[in-house]
Amino acid sequence: MQKLCAALLAAASCASVAHAQAGPPVPIEQAGPIYSLDQAVVAAGGSAPSTSAATAAIEAARAGRTVAGLRPNPVFQGQIENITGSGPYRGVRAAETTVGFAIPIELGGKRSARVGVANAQLSRAEIQAAIIAADVRLQVTQLYVEAVAAERRVTTARDQARIAGDALRAASVRVQAGRASPLEQQRADVARINAEANVERQLRLSEAARANLARRIGRPIDGRLDDALLDRLPGAAAYGPAAPVRTVGTLALAAADADFSIADAGVRLARANRVPDINVGPALRRLEATNDTAAVFTVSIPIPVFNNGRAAIAQATAQRTQADALRRVTALDIEQAITDAQAQAANAATTARAASGPALAAAQEAARIARIGYREGKFGQLELLDAERTLAETRVAAIDALANYQNARAQVERLTAPAPVGGNQ
Numbered sequence: 001m002q003k004l005c006a007a008l009l010a011a012a013s014c015a016s017v018a019h020a021q022a023g024p025p026v027p028i029e030q031a032g033p034i035y036s037l038d039q040a041v042v043a044a045g046g047s048a049p050s051t052s053a054a055t056a057a058i059e060a061a062r063a064g065r066t067v068a069g070l071r072p073n074p075v076f077q078g079q080i081e082n083i084t085g086s087g088p089y090r091g092v093r094a095a096e097t098t099v100g101f102a103i104p105i106e107l108g109g110k111r112s113a114r115v116g117v118a119n120a121q122l123s124r125a126e127i128q129a130a131i132i133a134a135d136v137r138l139q140v141t142q143l144y145v146e147a148v149a150a151e152r153r154v155t156t157a158r159d160q161a162r163i164a165g166d167a168l169r170a171a172s173v174r175v176q177a178g179r180a181s182p183l184e185q186q187r188a189d190v191a192r193i194n195a196e197a198n199v200e201r202q203l204r205l206s207e208a209a210r211a212n213l214a215r216r217i218g219r220p221i222d223g224r225l226d227d228a229l230l231d232r233l234p235g236a237a238a239y240g241p242a243a244p245v246r247t248v249g250t251l252a253l254a255a256a257d258a259d260f261s262i263a264d265a266g267v268r269l270a271r272a273n274r275v276p277d278i279n280v281g282p283a284l285r286r287l288e289a290t291n292d293t294a295a296v297f298t299v300s301i302p303i304p305v306f307n308n309g310r311a312a313i314a315q316a317t318a319q320r321t322q323a324d325a326l327r328r329v330t331a332l333d334i335e336q337a338i339t340d341a342q343a344q345a346a347n348a349a350t351t352a353r354a355a356s357g358p359a360l361a362a363a364q365e366a367a368r369i370a371r372i373g374y375r376e377g378k379f380g381q382l383e384l385l386d387a388e389r390t391l392a393e394t395r396v397a398a399i400d401a402l403a404n405y406q407n408a409r410a411q412v413e414r415l416t417a418p419a420p421v422g423g424n425q
Helices: 002-013 015-021 037-047 049-068 110-176 182-217 227-231 251-273 310-355 358-375 381-415
Strands: 075-081 096-105 278-287 292-300
Touching (some): 037 110, 037 182, 075 278, 096 292, 310 358
Antiparallel strands (some): 096 278
16 A cells, blocks of 8 residues: 555656646547537527527517507497487487597507507517527537536546456456466456446446437537537636626626516506597488488597506506516626626636646556556555546546536526617617
């Protein structure tokens, strides 16, 4: 065990040199073009049902704005008086027939208030479409990162299986030469079997991750994935406190602002609806007894006795107060979420940089020294197996750390995604 500690100390001293020479594991597939993350996001955006729903919602909001700007339809009116009475009004000889139409005249700015509500709803639908697009990008990024990480785990498992096979052959040579007990060969064979079984497990997980990504983007994946995506870490300049959190212009706050705009426009509409409308219109009246025709002009005004609009204004005002409170809550929540996400991304970057750098280089060097020492009889098999197990765990931990950083970075990008600039006027 003291020899293994000495090897680990030597490996740590050589870590920086080994890290400079060691690159990322080779991906599973080498042939064919790279199917990038951006291509996957574009494909998923075009096939996602949520995107179609968002597009339909925008179209509905635009149609709603058109409807809000329409004027009320005129009303046809017909009336027959003085029929089936008594005396001179018996029968239809004294009937008076009136035919005309009434034109509703909206007062109080109802039409402009309706258009204001419709414009606010259209803005909210556009923001919701942007939110869905950002969510799709986050989901595809997570699936893409998992697929890349799964393929790299397969590469690592295959490499460990190859190393286990080499260790078995080395143990067989030592046993045949009489320098080791047959127990060492059995241990090495168990390690090889476990390593090959791990390859099968990682292959299934990789196929499942790739299938999930293909299912999400709605098409088969042509070519290999961008394996270098995992290794994109922030530079040394990224260390230190995170930039101040700015929630203004983010999708979450823009959605809350849009909800408040809808509620505020609803208050204006409720106030406008409180003003009674009038109906005016010309008509023609025919007198059956004299066969004469006369012009009639009608005016009707509703009397707001039972419903004077105050309850509707109170309801709309309360909804605006609620939307304003929710907007303030959203601002606080999004600030906290961005701060936490930035901290998680920074910690993930630190862990990934350490796991895939000095720690991995030291584990690789320790395993290399243990292999050489085992072949030369300086180290026992237990030291070799311990060094190989440490190397395998470190490589998997490095892959997990890199994947965690990419997912954390994607989460920060989702939270800070900018809202679309309006253009619905």
